[in-house]
Amino acid sequence: MDARPTSRPDTRWSQTDESSCERLGDLAASAFAKEGPVPDAREWAEIEAKLGRRLGRPPMRRLWPLLGVATLLLACAGVWLASAWTLGYRAQGCISAPDGSLQAPGGGAITFSDGSRVELVAGARVRVRPVSFARGADLSLKGGGARLDIVHRTGARWAVLAGPFHIAVTGTRFDVHWSPQQGRMRISMLAGEVRVSGGPLAHALALRAGQTMLADRNQPTVRISNDFPNERPADGASEQPPSHNEKIPAPAPAPALAPSPHAPASLARTRAARPRSTEPKTQASIRRQRIAPPTLATEEPATNSATPAPIQETNPLRRPGSTVPTPLPPRSVASSQPAPSPSPAASPRSHAEMSEQGRPGPRPVAIANDGQLSGGMTGFAWLARGSATTLSLPATHAEHLPLRPTDGQLCTSGTIAGLACVNEGTPQIRCNWDRNWGVAIGFDVRADHGAWGDASPGSLAVEFHGWSGNYRLLAHRKGDPMNKIYCIDNYHSGQTVQASMFKSQCWAGTGASLPSFAEVDSFNLMFPSRMDYVAFHYCVSAVKLYP
Amino acid sequence: MLVASSTMPAPTEPLTPVPAEPEAPEVALVRAARAGDRRACFLIWSRYAALVQRMVARFLGPGPDYEDVRQEVFLRVFKRLGEVRNPKALQGFVVSVTLGVARNEVRRRRTRGIVGLVPETALPEATALPGQGEAREAVRALYQMLDTLSPEDRSLFLTRFVEKMELTEVAAAHGMSLSTAKRRLARVVARVDARLRANPILKEYVGRMEHGRGP
Numbered sequence: 001m002d003a004r005p006t007s008r009p010d011t012r013w014s015q016t017d018e019s020s021c022e023r024l025g026d027l028a029a030s031a032f033a034k035e036g037p038v039p040d041a042r043e044w045a046e047i048e049a050k051l052g053r054r055l056g057r058p059p060m061r062r063l064w065p066l067l068g069v070a071t072l073l074l075a076c077a078g079v080w081l082a083s084a085w086t087l088g089y090r091a092q093g094c095i096s097a098p099d100g101s102l103q104a105p106g107g108g109a110i111t112f113s114d115g116s117r118v119e120l121v122a123g124a125r126v127r128v129r130p131v132s133f134a135r136g137a138d139l140s141l142k143g144g145g146a147r148l149d150i151v152h153r154t155g156a157r158w159a160v161l162a163g164p165f166h167i168a169v170t171g172t173r174f175d176v177h178w179s180p181q182q183g184r185m186r187i188s189m190l191a192g193e194v195r196v197s198g199g200p201l202a203h204a205l206a207l208r209a210g211q212t213m214l215a216d217r218n219q220p221t222v223r224i225s226n227d228f229p230n231e232r233p234a235d236g237a238s239e240q241p242p243s244h245n246e247k248i249p250a251p252a253p254a255p256a257l258a259p260s261p262h263a264p265a266s267l268a269r270t271r272a273a274r275p276r277s278t279e280p281k282t283q284a285s286i287r288r289q290r291i292a293p294p295t296l297a298t299e300e301p302a303t304n305s306a307t308p309a310p311i312q313e314t315n316p317l318r319r320p321g322s323t324v325p326t327p328l329p330p331r332s333v334a335s336s337q338p339a340p341s342p343s344p345a346a347s348p349r350s351h352a353e354m355s356e357q358g359r360p361g362p363r364p365v366a367i368a369n370d371g372q373l374s375g376g377m378t379g380f381a382w383l384a385r386g387s388a389t390t391l392s393l394p395a396t397h398a399e400h401l402p403l404r405p406t407d408g409q410l411c412t413s414g415t416i417a418g419l420a421c422v423n424e425g426t427p428q429i430r431c432n433w434d435r436n437w438g439v440a441i442g443f444d445v446r447a448d449h450g451a452w453g454d455a456s457p458g459s460l461a462v463e464f465h466g467w468s469g470n471y472r473l474l475a476h477r478k479g480d481p482m483n484k485i486y487c488i489d490n491y492h493s494g495q496t497v498q499a500s501m502f503k504s505q506c507w508a509g510t511g512a513s514l515p516s517f518a519e520v521d522s523f524n525l526m527f528p529s530r531m532d533y534v535a536f537h538y539c540v541s542a543v544k545l546y547p
Numbered sequence: 548m549l550v551a552s553s554t555m556p557a558p559t560e561p562l563t564p565v566p567a568e569p570e571a572p573e574v575a576l577v578r579a580a581r582a583g584d585r586r587a588c589f590l591i592w593s594r595y596a597a598l599v600q601r602m603v604a605r606f607l608g609p610g611p612d613y614e615d616v617r618q619e620v621f622l623r624v625f626k627r628l629g630e631v632r633n634p635k636a637l638q639g640f641v642v643s644v645t646l647g648v649a650r651n652e653v654r655r656r657r658t659r660g661i662v663g664l665v666p667e668t669a670l671p672e673a674t675a676l677p678g679q680g681e682a683r684e685a686v687r688a689l690y691q692m693l694d695t696l697s698p699e700d701r702s703l704f705l706t707r708f709v710e711k712m713e714l715t716e717v718a719a720a721h722g723m724s725l726s727t728a729k730r731r732l733a734r735v736v737a738r739v740d741a742r743l744r745a746n747p748i749l750k751e752y753v754g755r756m757e758h759g760r761g762p
Contacts, residue, residue, distance in 0.1 A: 018708075020743055021736050023756040024689055025708025031686045032605045044592055047618050048585065051625055420590050422579040430575055 087130035087137050088113040088421065088429075090531050092489075092507050094120070096427045101127040101142055106509045112137065113418070113531040114151050116158075121145035121177075136169075145177035152192070164199040164217050174207075183217040362461065362544035365443075367410065371402025372447070376455060376545040379444025379522070381410050386529060388417035388436035393537070403441065410441050413537035416529045433529070434483070440474070441540050442524030449521055451478035456517035457545035461496045462525050466538025472528055475502050475514055478521040486514040491525070496546065577634035580625065588625055595641045596621075602642065605709050606649040606702070608690035613652075620648045643720045646706065650698035657694075685752040692742045692749060700735045707732055 093108030102110065104120035111117050114133060120126060124144025130137040136150070136158035150158050152171020160167040162178035162185045172192030178185045187196065189209045197204040199217045207213055207224070215222040366374045371381045380402040385391060393413040397403070403410050416438055421431040445452045462473060473491040476482075486502035488495075489509075499520075504511030514520070527536045579587035599620050603613045623644050631640050693701050699721075706712045706720055718728035743749050 018736055019757065020753045021704065021708045021739050023753045024739065024743070024749065025704075025711070026756075027682070027685055027689055027752065028605055028608075028705070028709045029711070031609075031682070032601060043596075043614060043618065044589060047592065047621050048588070050618060050622055051588070420576060420579075420587070422575045422584065422587070432575065 087133045087135075088531055089128060089130060089137070090419075090421075090429060090431070091128075091427070093509050097125060099127070101125050101140070102427075104144075111531060114153065114156075115532055116148075116150045118149075119147040141176060141178045143178060143180050145175065147173075147175045147190075149173045150192075160194075165196060165201075165215060166198040168195040168197070168204070170194075185213075185215045185217075187213045187215075362546050363457070365543040365545060367405045367408070367543075369404060371404045373443060373543075376457065377443065377445050377543075378447040379449070380447070381405070381540075382442045382444065382524075383410075383412055383440070384442060384524075385414075385439045386416070386435060386437040388529065389439045390414050390416075391439075409539040409541045411537070411539035412439060412441060413535070414439065415533065415535045416527075418532045418534075419529055421531065431531075436529050438526055438528040439536060440524040440526040441538075442522055443543060444522045445520060449478075451519050451521045452517050454518070456520065457547060458517075459496050459498045459546040460517070460523075461494050461542075461544045461546070462491070462540060463494045463542040463544070464525060464538050464540045465493060466527075467536060469527055469534070469536065471538070472506065472526045473497065473502075473523065474526055475499075475517070475520045475523040477514070477519045479519075486512075487526075496544075573637050574634040577628060577631055577637060581628045591624070591637070591641075592621055595624075595638065598638070599641065599645050602645050602710065603649055606646070606705050607652060608693065609686065616648060616652050620645045623648060639716070639719055643722065646702050646720055650702050653694075653698040653701060681752065684748055688746055688748040688752075692739070692746055695742060696735070696738060699731075700738060703728070703732055703735045704739060707735075 089110050089112045091102050091108060091110045093106060094102040094104050094110070097103050102108070102120075103125045104122060107122040108120045108124075109117060110120070110126070110128060112130075114136075116136070118126070118139065121144050124146055125142040126144075126146060127140040127142060128137055129140070134153070134155050136153075136156045138159045138161065139146075139148075140161040148160065148169065150156070150169050150171055150173070156170055158169035160169060160176060162176060163180060163183060165178075165185050167176065167187065170192075172194050173190040174192070174194060175188040175190065176185070185199075187194070187207060189207050189211045191209045193206055193208045195204040195206050196213060196215075199215055200220050200222060201215075205213070205222070205224075210226060212225050213222055214224075363376050365377050367381060368374065373379055373381060381404075382399070383391075383394070383397055383403040384399055391397060391412065391414040393411055394403070403412075417436060419431040419433065419436055421429050423429045445456075464471070470489065471491050472487050472489050473495075474485045474487040476485050484504070486504055487506040488497055488501055488503070489506040491497070499514040499516045502514035503509065504513075525538075525540060527538060576587050576590060580591055596617070599617050603616050603620070607613055607616070620641075624641055627644065631637065693704065696704065702721065703717065706717045707714070712720065714728055714732070715725060717732070718725045721728065723731070743753060
């Protein structure tokens with residue numbers, strides 16, 4: 001029997017209603033339910049070319065290939081577009097001086113859209129003039145010290161001006177200090193090579209990793225020493241510089257990160273307050289995060305929990321066989337922080353030392369397989385991400401569910417698209433931080449989402465390891481709006497922190513302090529977004545609470 | 548037990564000197580694109596490309612890849628960004644431009660005399676629909692029927708019944724008042740209904756849906 005109706009009265013259709021239109025609409029929607037192939041870079045290139053022609057501008061060159069993966073597609077498109085534009089930068093902890101330079105009263109950092117970074121010592125002043133994304137920028141150091149980490153790119157030609165001295169940079173990492181009052185400049189090479197000219201130099205002088213130059217504009221010669229304790233250059237070159245080695249009254253070169261005699265006393269304190277990750281100091285290691293997410297290399301496991309673990313970076317860009325220097329000693333307590341011990345000026349101490357001095361030991365928080373915490377906390381671990389963060393680990397994760405540990409660690413990896421900013425290159429720069437903020441591994445202190453209360457610790461530490469970057473520790477007070485947080489910028493693994501160290505504007509080093517942990521209902525370790533596209537990977541291995 | 552704090556407190560990180568409230572992303576994006584910031588234009592394109600692609604495909608129906616139509620949409624969006632009064636309603640603006648371009652394409656096709664001719668190979672897969680063959684026939688018939696509507700009626704039908712927009716959204720997308728949108732939609736429903744009665748394929752398909760015997 002034919003199941004189809006042979007004849008139906010048309011009474012069904014006698015009344016005009018929308019139900020039939022709804023059915024037809026469902027049919028069309030179902031037929032085209034899929035989004036279809038993601039519009040690719042070629043289509044955007046054609047749009048932009050047409051846009052240029054329509055507006056009377058010359059069409060742009062098509063510089064990029066077709067890509068299959070959507071994430072790589074957008075990243076390469078961003079790179080291609082950026083290459084034709086001015087180099088953007090973002091300044092932290094800096095204020096604008098009347099002459100347009102950037103001042104860092106308490107130390108600051110300037111991050112460029114190509115991944116280059118300049119860290120300013122407290123009191124330093126620098127003028128930034130971006131030239132182009134391809135060419136780089138000119139930096140005029142008006143005074144003070146800075147650490148420059150310039151990404152090496154073909155065609156990049158950065159310039160650093162310090163008084164009469166000109167430093168040509170193609171992709172290097174070095175410290176520079178300039179004292180306009182004394183007319184003295186000091187350059188300490190950490191990696192790569194620069195060429196210094198100007199002042200008393202008759203011609204450009206090459207400086208390589210491991211070398212230090214002391215120069216005085218009032219003296220006819222400069223001093224170059226080779227005993228700066230850093231690894232050899234990647235190419236193993238050990239060519240001696242020209243014989244500009246007439247001694248000038250200057251103290252012996254200092255080891256890495258120690259105060260320079262020409263540097264203000266705040267250098268050491270500032271450096272200790274913002275310790276850099278212990279990334280391998282090879283030429284290749286300067287390239288931190290490239291646009292294309294690197295493959296996940298083998299991670300070095302977290303160290304013994306008795307000693308705080310520095311950030312163990314496995315740089316997938318490290319060339320096989322390259323020398324890896326001994327990591328710098330852990331800096332669990334920086335001298336700028338109110339040290340729990342009665343010797344704040346002493347060198348950083350490990351947790352073991354603190355314990356040995358009679359201070360109660362830490363109370364490690366246990367993470368169960370379902371993500372629930374115990375041992376001073378009863379809440380759950382969680383994972384959250386901004387709108388432009390794509391997770392590859394965990395492969396699938398619903399944000400309303402706990403984050404479960406893997407081999408006892410809470411891990412995440414993925415990529416974060418670069419920030420969308422306007423007014424780049426000016427102090428009025430604005431970016432979409434509120435949506436594209438990065439990724440965070442977090443902890444609710446109580447299962448009922450209440451505040452810590454009487455069970456709160458006096459201080460805490462989070463141990464983690466992962467790729468290098470600026471990690472931020474955040475805390476939220478019960479009852480505060482969700483976007484009101486307290487944070488510690490550039491937090492490093494195992495760093496013991498008290499509530500008062502959390503600031504409401506930690507990126508600027510200012511703001512109100514967190515009164516106590518008693519009011520905190522959750523805290524998290526964040527990997528913030530950046531100007532440029534970045535890949536991330538990190539694992540939290542332990543949380544420790546101190547009375 | 549559900550875990551709270553799934554929404555991360557987003558830190559505001561303005562630079563100095565700083566106003567208290569950061570600008571809404573859409574406002575900043577539109578302003579930058581108006582100023583000719585190519586990256587802002589790219590961000591707008593990347594944000595709405597998939598939406599435009601889907602709407603164009605649903606509007607025009609089975610056929611070749613409508614890349615030129617999509618490109619035209621964005622070219623007009625960028626050129627007319629100055630007309631956007633409320634940057635936070637950027638998506639609505641993109642939708643209205645998409646509808647306008649799609650209607651123009653329908654008019655162009657009518658002029659070229661290719662209305663109603665849908666190649667077999669151009670029909671969508673419709674793999675989600677059981678009774679695949681009948682569904683494909685119904686889709687073909689549906690778009691042949693839509694081709695007999697005016698571009699404006701087609702646009703109203705598609706936004707209301709395919710894209711499932713609310714009446715207020717339909718009105719805004721077509722630049723008409725709510726009362727006008729209601730009146731014109733009622734007219735569209737009547738016209739579609741009349742065509743439906745005369746189309747045995749569609750009539751049978753809808754009948755099956757109504758009686759629960761369809762997909």
